[in-house]
Amino acid sequence: MLVQRQQQRRGATILVGLSLVSFVYILYNLAFPHLVGRYGVQRESLFLESTDRDVECHAGSAAAARDSRAKDVLVIMKTGATEARRKVPVHFDTTFRCIPNYVIYSDMEERINNVPVHDALANFSATIKATNQDFHFYYRQHKLRAEGQNLSELVTSTAGRDRAWNLDKWKFLPLLEKALRHSPQAKWFVFIEADTFLVWSNMLRWLDQLDPDKPLYIGGQNWLGDTKFAHGGTGYVVSRKALRMAVDGYTKERQRWDEQTATEAAGDALLAKLFNSIGIGLTETWPITQGETPFSLDYTTRHLCFPVVTYHHVSPEWVRAMWKFEQIWFSQAGKSAILRHRDVFNHVVAPQLSQAKAGWDNLSGDNEEVVVYQDGGADSCRRACQARPDCVQWHYNPASCKTGNVIKLGANETSGSGVENVSGWMLDRIAKYVRQVEPCTQGWITA
Numbered sequence: 449m450l451v452q453r454q455q456q457r458r459g460a461t462i463l464v465g466l467s468l469v470s471f472v473y474i475l476y477n478l479a480f481p482h483l484v485g486r487y488g489v490q491r492e493s494l495f496l497e498s499t500d501r502d503v504e505c506h507a508g509s510a511a512a513a514r515d516s517r518a519k520d521v522l523v524i525m526k527t528g529a530t531e532a533r534r535k536v537p538v539h540f541d542t543t544f545r546c547i548p549n550y551v552i553y554s555d556m557e558e559r560i561n562n563v564p565v566h567d568a569l570a571n572f573s574a575t576i577k578a579t580n581q582d583f584h585f586y587y588r589q590h591k592l593r594a595e596g597q598n599l600s601e602l603v604t605s606t607a608g609r610d611r612a613w614n615l616d617k618w619k620f621l622p623l624l625e626k627a628l629r630h631s632p633q634a635k636w637f638v639f640i641e642a643d644t645f646l647v648w649s650n651m652l653r654w655l656d657q658l659d660p661d662k663p664l665y666i667g668g669q670n671w672l673g674d675t676k677f678a679h680g681g682t683g684y685v686v687s688r689k690a691l692r693m694a695v696d697g698y699t700k701e702r703q704r705w706d707e708q709t710a711t712e713a714a715g716d717a718l719l720a721k722l723f724n725s726i727g728i729g730l731t732e733t734w735p736i737t738q739g740e741t742p743f744s745l746d747y748t749t750r751h752l753c754f755p756v757v758t759y760h761h762v763s764p765e766w767v768r769a770m771w772k773f774e775q776i777w778f779s780q781a782g783k784s785a786i787l788r789h790r791d792v793f794n795h796v797v798a799p800q801l802s803q804a805k806a807g808w809d810n811l812s813g814d815n816e817e818v819v820v821y822q823d824g825g826a827d828s829c830r831r832a833c834q835a836r837p838d839c840v841q842w843h844y845n846p847a848s849c850k851t852g853n854v855i856k857l858g859a860n861e862t863s864g865s866g867v868e869n870v871s872g873w874m875l876d877r878i879a880k881y882v883r884q885v886e887p888c889t890q891g892w893i894t895a
Contacts, residue, residue, distance in 0.1 A: 503775050505546045517652045520635040520660070522549045524627050526568070526619055526680070527642040529556035529589045530599045530612055535642035536560050538764040542771035546648045551630050553623055555586055555615055556593065568619040568626065572706070580710055582618065585611040617715030620680070621705055621722060625695050635660035637691050640683040645762040645770050649778050650755050650787050654736070655685070657892045663690040665723045665730055668737040668758075672713060676730055677720030682739045683758040684716075690728050697726045733757075733893050735789070741766065742792050744811065746854040751789045753888035770796075790888055797857045798882075801873040804830070809861045810871035812843040812852035819849045826870040833874060840881070841873045855881070 523544075527536055532554050540561050544550055552560075553568040569577075569586060577583040589599055603609045627637050636655050640646055658664060664687040667678020678684035686694070698705055705722065712718040720730060735751045737758045744761075745751060762770065773796060777787060804826060815836070821828035829844035833851040841852045845868060855878055861869040 503772050504779065505775060517656065518548050521547075521638060521652070521655065522551065522627060522631040522634040522636070523547050523638045523640065523646070524623060525550065525552045525640055525642060525644075526616075526623060527552065527554045527565070528612055528616055529554055529558070529593065530603045531642060532556075532558070532565060533560060534600060535764060536565070538767045539642070542767055543646055543648070549631060549634065551627070553619065553626065555619065556589055558593075566626070568622050569615075571622065572618070576706060582611075582614045582710070585615045617712060617718065618709055620715035620719045621698050621709065624686075624691060624698060624719075624722075628691055628695050635688050637686045637688070638683065639680070639686070640758065641681045641760075643760065643762050644681060644683050645759040645767055646683065647757050647774055647787055649774065649783065650757045653786060654755070654757060654892050657894045658687070660687045661689050662687060663693055663728045665690050665694075665720075665728050666733050666737075667730065668734040668739055669730060669732040670716075670739075672717040675717045675720055676732075677714075677717045678730055678733075678737075679739055679760075680716035680719075681760040682734075682737045683760075684737070690723070693726050693728065694722055698722060731893070731895065736893055738789075742770065742796055743857040743859055745789070746856055747789065747793045747797065747882075748854050749885060752793065752882070752885050753890040754789055755786050755890075755892060756789050756792060786891075788888060790882075790885065793855075793882070797855075798878075800857060801855075801875060801878065803875060804870055804872040806868070806870050807861050808858060808871040809869060810841050810843055810852070810858035810873070811856040812841050812850040812871070814853045815839070815851045817842075817849040817851055826868075826872070829870075830872050833872075839874065840877050841871065843869070843871045845869045 525536070525539070532552075536552065537560060540563065552563065552565045554565045555567060555569050556565070557567040557570070558565050569583075572583075577586065585602075589602065592599055592602070603612050623639065627639075631637075636658075638646070638651065658666075665678065665684070666686070667684030668682035669676055670679040670682075671677070705718075708721070709715070709718055712721075723730070735754050736756065738745065738751075738756060739760045740746075741759050741761055745759075759770070773792075774787065777791065777795065778785060781787075781791075817829065817832040819828040819832055821831055826844040829842045829849035829851070832849055833839040833842040836851060836853075838853045839851045840855050843850045843852075843858075855873070858871060
């Protein structure tokens with residue numbers, strides 16, 4: 449779990465440095481392919497000047513209100529008071545425009561953009577809140593908010609982030625009960641977090657393949673010890689049958705589960721233990737539900753041909769950009785189309801690859817190279833990659849040369865050290881590799 453947290457933090461750090469401007473340019477090219485090459489970057493400002501409201505929601509609120517599939521789904525967003533005001537607002541302009549039924553839970557009651565955010569921990573007994581040290585952070589948040597303080601400052605340190613993490617685990621089981629009470633008529637319950645990007649059109653297509661009257665607990669698989677669980681940030685889906693069974697099991701033995709929460713390392717792993725206790729195992733859905741972002745994902749045969757329903761560790765800027773991409777893509781491909789990782793690669797990632805890109809980290813790291821070429825510099829690193837038949841990308845700085853056997857986009861180098869960093873890709877090899885995966889035949893994971 450410590451390794452997982454470190455990876456999550458590294459991904460979040462890299463994400464901050466990603467250039468949104470170049471991505472918006474690609475969105476413009478996708479929307480107006482007949483202008484590409486004629487106008488080039490001169491026209492990118494048109495998209496920058498557009499707003500989210502200028503983009504039609506192709507599984508949008510008006511259409512979704514008439515769509516029985518959408519009306520049968522409740523989306524539950526889990527967040528925390530230290531991040532909610534920074535991460536949630538973008539979803540009102542994007543994600544939630546397309547979703548008719550959603551509810552937001554945190555560890556503090558408040559309103560964001562005049563939308564209620566509910567306290568998932570409000571109903572815990574006073575005894576638990578008074579005797580468990582995890583709730584010290586809960587009360588500190590409330591005290592600082594009452595004083596008008598900025599709660600995000602609570603998580604600027606590792607210790608603060610750990611306290612927020614420990615408090616967060618208490619939300620998972622109560623959310624089951626609260627979700628069922630909120631929409632008892634729903635057939636599907638989709639749980640996401642504030643840094644999850646949800647491809648709503650694909651989600652509806654996927655749920656069409658599944659039976660809500662079967663006890664289904666579905667998500668991207670992860671492990672903590674010998675417990676296999678659906679990773680919370682990746683997003684997970686619970687059928688109405690499974691949710692009713694889980695709520696019944698939880699409420700009948702609430703004291704037992706509350707005591708176990710106090711000693712558990714992660715709430716999503718605890719959730720899996722609850723489902724296991726009532727005979728419901730996890731339906732593994734990686735790589736459809738994805739713990740990576742479009743820029744950190746390795747574009748290999750493990751991913752390329754599968755549909756994509758979620759990404760994790762997505763910044764508000766990327767939520768906005770990917771939502772625009774989703775709407776534009778479906779407007780051209782049609783609502784019956786399936787957005788695959790291949791499509792995200794072709795339209796979002798591939799146009800940003802180049803032979804050499806200064807100030808960029810493409811996350812190469814399969815091989816630590818000893819550069820032997822006399823000229824030195826970035827070109828020596830490129831030639832080291834060229835010498836490896838399986839190498840598709842490289843990253844150079846004066847201290848090291850790293851090469852990679854999988855395709856990744858990466859992000860702006862944000863070290864601020866002034867050291868020259870250059871990344872590059874073997875474009876001919878990548879083009880050949882991507883052609884080899886066609887035609888894509890992988891479909892939905894349903895069992």
